[in-house]
Amino acid sequence: MSNIRITKQFNFETGHALYGYDGKCKNVHGHSYKLSVTVMGRPIKDRTNVKFGMVIDFSDLKKIVTEEVVDQFDHATVFNETTPHVELAKELQIRGHHVILVDYQPTSENMVIDFAERIKRRLPVGIELFSLKLQETESSFAEWYASDNL
Template identity: 80%
Template sequence: MSTIRITKQFNFETGHALYGYDGKCKNVHGHSYKLSVTVSGEPIQDNTNVKFGMVIDFGDLKKIVNEEIVDLFDHATVFNKNTPHIELAKELKDRGHHVILVDYQPTSEMMVIDFAEKIKTRLPKNIKLHSIKLQETDTSFAEWFASENS
């Protein structure tokens, strides 16, 4: 049987600031992120299975990624909780804003590492996370590949 890769794409809006950065991104700003999640596996061969011929139902993959990433990060502001941005985060939370505090600098590079870990734990055993691409602008993106991170 052949191993097949399938990809599902997602969009979400997220704000962030990079504490200690020496450029404009030290300021709070946002991106219209495009996330591509690619998984691999063998299509189901059991013709009595309602998912016959699928590696994973796109709807099942969508549910995982939405629950772990999109629903949490969409229209949120992300800060590294190990910096003085914690004070800004508290002020925003007190004013009713959706704030996420993470253990890392919220760059696209670090976000794809975080997202990969979250997605991997939710996939069925026979499905492997192949790659993630997080695009923050039309010309800038970060990628994570399982083959380089095993």
């Protein structure tokens, strides 16, 4: 039986700032992110299984990605916890804002690596994360491929 790739797309809004950056992105700003998640596996052959013919039920993949990424990052502001932005983060949290502190510079490149790790640990046996595409703007995105990270 063949390996099949399936993809589900997600949308969420997230703010961030890049501490030490020499351009506009040093300022707090946000993006309407689009995340494409592609997994690979073999369709279920057991005719008695309610998921017969599926690699993974799209609703199961949606639950994983929603819990691990979308619910966490949607309408949050992400800062690197090892920079002075931590002071701004504390002030925003005191005022009731949803802030995420990470141990990396919150670029699309680093966020897609973080998302890959979050998603991989939740996938069922036999299902592999093939790739992620995190689109920050209409013309800018970062991609993660399992084959590049062996």
